[in-house]
Amino acid sequence: MQSAVAPSASSLREPVLSLKGISKGFGAVRALTDINLDVHAGEVVAIVGDNGAGKSTLVKILAGVHPQDSGTITFDGQVVSIPTPTASRALGIATVFQDLALCDNLDVVSNLFLGREITHGTLDEEEMEQRAWSLLRQLSAKIPSVRIAVASLSGGQRQTVAIARSLIGEPSVVILDEPTAALGVAQTAEVLNLIERLRERGLGVLIISHNMADVQAVADRVVVLRLGRNNGDFHVADVSYEEIISAITGATDNVVTRRASAHAVAAAAESHAPDATEPPAPSAGSKENR
Amino acid sequence: MTTPSETPAERAADLQDERLVRTEGVRGAILAFQQRVRGGDLGSLPVIIGLIVIWVIFQILNPNFLSSNNLVNLTLQCAAVGTISIGIVLVLLLGQIDLSVGSVSGLAAAILGVGLTQLGWPVALAVVVALVVGAAIGFLYGLLFTRFGVPSFVITLAGLLAFLGLQLKVLGPNGSINLPYDSWIVQFAQATFLPPWAAYALAVIAAGAVFYTDVRRASRRRKAGLSTGAISVTLIKSIGLLVLLVIVVAYLATDRGLGAMFLLFVVLVVVMNFFLTRTRWGRSVFAVGGSVEAARRAGIRVNRVYISVFILTSTFAALGGLLASARLTSASLSSGGGDTNLNAIAAAVIGGTSLFGGRGSAYSALLGILVIQSISNGLTLLNLDSSIRYMITGAVLLLAVIIDSLSRRSRASHGQA
Numbered sequence: 001m002q003s004a005v006a007p008s009a010s011s012l013r014e015p016v017l018s019l020k021g022i023s024k025g026f027g028a029v030r031a032l033t034d035i036n037l038d039v040h041a042g043e044v045v046a047i048v049g050d051n052g053a054g055k056s057t058l059v060k061i062l063a064g065v066h067p068q069d070s071g072t073i074t075f076d077g078q079v080v081s082i083p084t085p086t087a088s089r090a091l092g093i094a095t096v097f098q099d100l101a102l103c104d105n106l107d108v109v110s111n112l113f114l115g116r117e118i119t120h121g122t123l124d125e126e127e128m129e130q131r132a133w134s135l136l137r138q139l140s141a142k143i144p145s146v147r148i149a150v151a152s153l154s155g156g157q158r159q160t161v162a163i164a165r166s167l168i169g170e171p172s173v174v175i176l177d178e179p180t181a182a183l184g185v186a187q188t189a190e191v192l193n194l195i196e197r198l199r200e201r202g203l204g205v206l207i208i209s210h211n212m213a214d215v216q217a218v219a220d221r222v223v224v225l226r227l228g229r230n231n232g233d234f235h236v237a238d239v240s241y242e243e244i245i246s247a248i249t250g251a252t253d254n255v256v257t258r259r260a261s262a263h264a265v266a267a268a269a270e271s272h273a274p275d276a277t278e279p280p281a282p283s284a285g286s287k288e289n290r
Numbered sequence: 291m292t293t294p295s296e297t298p299a300e301r302a303a304d305l306q307d308e309r310l311v312r313t314e315g316v317r318g319a320i321l322a323f324q325q326r327v328r329g330g331d332l333g334s335l336p337v338i339i340g341l342i343v344i345w346v347i348f349q350i351l352n353p354n355f356l357s358s359n360n361l362v363n364l365t366l367q368c369a370a371v372g373t374i375s376i377g378i379v380l381v382l383l384l385g386q387i388d389l390s391v392g393s394v395s396g397l398a399a400a401i402l403g404v405g406l407t408q409l410g411w412p413v414a415l416a417v418v419v420a421l422v423v424g425a426a427i428g429f430l431y432g433l434l435f436t437r438f439g440v441p442s443f444v445i446t447l448a449g450l451l452a453f454l455g456l457q458l459k460v461l462g463p464n465g466s467i468n469l470p471y472d473s474w475i476v477q478f479a480q481a482t483f484l485p486p487w488a489a490y491a492l493a494v495i496a497a498g499a500v501f502y503t504d505v506r507r508a509s510r511r512r513k514a515g516l517s518t519g520a521i522s523v524t525l526i527k528s529i530g531l532l533v534l535l536v537i538v539v540a541y542l543a544t545d546r547g548l549g550a551m552f553l554l555f556v557v558l559v560v561v562m563n564f565f566l567t568r569t570r571w572g573r574s575v576f577a578v579g580g581s582v583e584a585a586r587r588a589g590i591r592v593n594r595v596y597i598s599v600f601i602l603t604s605t606f607a608a609l610g611g612l613l614a615s616a617r618l619t620s621a622s623l624s625s626g627g628g629d630t631n632l633n634a635i636a637a638a639v640i641g642g643t644s645l646f647g648g649r650g651s652a653y654s655a656l657l658g659i660l661v662i663q664s665i666s667n668g669l670t671l672l673n674l675d676s677s678i679r680y681m682i683t684g685a686v687l688l689l690a691v692i693i694d695s696l697s698r699r700s701r702a703s704h705g706q707a
Binding site: 117 | 303304507510511513514515516568569570573574576577579580581583584585587588589590648649701
C-alpha cells in the first residue's frame with residue numbers, strides 16, 4: 001500500500017548501518033516491533049512519525065542508551081551489540097541529542113574537544129584551536145570566534161557546534177535528533193546545508209524530524225514509523241507530502257482502503273497467477289522493499 | 291601585525307570572520323577588557339577595587355594598618371585559611387559545597403598535636419597522617435555523593451558534626467595541646483622568612499615565567515596559523531607584575547620579609563591554577579560544573595572528577611589546619627572552630643568563584659582571603675571585638691554574592707550566561 005521503492009544506486013551497495021527485526025518493550029508497552037532500517041554511506045535518511053511512534057526509542061538503541069530486546073544491528077557488515085554510549089561511539093555512530101549537551105561555560109574549542117582533548121602533558125590549545133577552525137571551515141560554519149563561550153552563540157550556531165563535535169571522532173554514521181526543532185528560518189537553512197555537507201563527506205546521516213519541509217529538502221529517503229512499526233519507506237524524490245503525512249497518521253489505514261486493496265489483490269490473483277516473490281500489499285504492514 | 295589591505299586568506303585562521311571587530315596592540319587589549327567588564331565578565335575587578343577601598347579606609351582610621359609589620363602579620367594570617375579556601379574553590383567549581391572544612395582542619399591539628407606530644411611521632415609522620423586522614427575523609431564524601439546521590443551540602447554538614455566530635459575524641463580530656471616550639475613545622479610557620487635576595491629573585495622568576503609562557507604561546511600560535519597578541523601587551527604585563535612584586539617584597543623586607551608559609555600558600559594557588567587551566571582534569575572540572583549531563587555524554591568519568599575534588603578539598607583543609615595550629619603553636623578544641631569554615635567559603639566567593647559552579651579561578655582564594663583577613667585585621671587594630679567583625683564579614687560576603695548574582699544576570703542579558 002505504501003509506495004514501493006525502486007532499488008536505487010545507493011541501496012544496491014552494502015548499507016553501513018542495518019537494523020533487522022528490532023523490537024523493544026518497556027513493561028507492557030511494545031515501543032518498537034520488528035523494525036527494519038538501512039542507512040548507506042553518503043545517504044540522508046529521515047525517520048518521521050507521530051509522537052509515540054518510537055523514533056526516540058530507536059535512536060536510543062543506536063546510541064547505546066538501552067539495548068534492543070530482539071533483532072540484529074549490522075554495522076559495516078558485522079553484527080554488533082551496542083550496550084553502552086561508549087560502545088556506540090567506538091563503533092563510529094555519533095549521536096547529537098535534541099538538548100545538544102554543550103557546556104555553556106566553556107568556549108567552542110573546549111566543547112568540541114570535550115572528553116577528547118589533545119594533550120602533550122598539558123592541553124595543546126593551539127592544535128585544538130587550529131583543528132577546530134579547519135573542521136568548522138569544512139562545514140562552512142558561521143562562527144565568528146571559537147574562543148567565546150557557547151552560551152553566547154545563537155541556536156543555529158550551537159547546533160553547528162554540536163554537530164561539529166560529533167565529527168571529531170571520525171564517525172561513519174551521524175544521528176541527529178530534531179536538529180531544526182528550535183531554530184529560526186535562517187538557522188534551519190544553515191543546519192540543512194550542514195547536513196548536506198555531511199552527506200558530501202560520505203557519512204550516513206539519520207535525522208529525526210517533525211518538519212516535513214526540512215525532510216523533503218534534505219533527505220534522500222524517508223522512513224515512517226507508526227505505533228512502533230515500519231509504516232513505509234519512500235524515496236523523497238518519488239513521494240508527495242500528502243503520502244508521507246498519510247503514512248504518519250495512518251490515514252490510509254482504514255476499513256475502506258484495506259477493502260480496496262484486498263479487492264485489488266484478489267483481482268490480480270484472478271487475472272494471472274501471482275509471483276511468489278512479490279509481496280502482497282501490506283495493510284499497516286512492516287514491509288519494506290529492498 | 292596585520293594591515294587592512296590583506297585578503298582574508300592571509301589573515302590568521304581565527305580572524306577571518308568579517309564580523310569580528312579586530313583590535314590590536316595595547317589599545318586593543320584595553321578595549322577588549324572594557325568590553326568584557328561591560329558584558330558582565332567582571333573577573334577579579336570587583337575584589338581588587340574592594341581590597342583597595344578597604345585598605346584606604348583602614349589606613350585612614352588607623353595609620354598602623356599599612357605598616358610593614360602589620361602587612362607581614364596579614365600575610366601570615368592569610369596563609370592557613372587561604373589554603374583551606376583553595377579546596378573550597380575546587381568544590382565550588384563543581385557547583386558543590388564542603389561545609390566541614392573547619393572540622394577537618396581542626397581534626398588535622400588535633401592529630402598533629404597528639405602525634406607530636408603524646409605519641410612521640412616525628413613531625414613528618416604526624417603531618418603525613420593528618421593529610422592522609424584528610425584525603426580519606428574526602429574520599430568518603432566522594433563515595434557517598436556518587437554512590438547514594440546525597441547532596442554534598444547534607445553530607446558535609448553531617449561531616450562537620452562528626453569530625454568535630456572526632457577532633458574532641460583525639461584531643462582527649464585536656465582539650466588543648468601545646469606544640470613543641472622547636473619543631474620544624476612551628477618554626478616554618480612562625481619564624482621562617484625569605485632573605486630579601488631570595489624574595490627578589492622569586493619576583494624576577496615569576497615575572498620572567500609570565501613573559502616566557504606568553505612568548506612561547508605566541509610562537510606556538512603563529513606556527514599553528516593563529517593570531518597572536520601584541521608583544522607590547524606581554525611586555526607591559528610582565529614588567530607591571532615585576533614592579534608590583536618588587537615593591538611588595540621591598541616593603542615587606544623593611545620588617546621581617548616574606549613569610550615561608552605565605553609563600554607556600556601562593557605556590558599552591560599557582561599550582562592549582564595550572565592544573566585547572568592546563569590539564570584535562572581541570573577542563574573536566576569546569577565541564578562538570580557547567581553541565582554534568584553534557585560532561586557525562588562527552589565521555590568524562592564524572593564520578594572520578596567528583597571524588598578527586600572532594601579528596602583535594604579535604605586534604606587542603608587538613609593542610610590549612612596544620613598550618614594554623616603550627617602558627618598558633620597549639621591544637622585545641624577551638625582549632626578550626628569559630629569562623630574558619632565560613633571565612634574559607636567566603637574567601638572563595640568574594641574572590642570571584644561562582645557559587646553556581648563552572649566559573650572561577652584558583653586565584654580567587656588568594657584575593658578573597660586577603661579581603662577577609664584585611665577586614666579582620668583592621669577591625670582588630672581598631673580594638674573592635676569579634677561581634678562587629680562577624681557582622682562586617684557577613685555583610686562583605688553578602689555583597690560578594692550579590693555581585694556574583696548581578697554579574698550572572700548581566701552575562702545573561704549580554705547572551706553570555
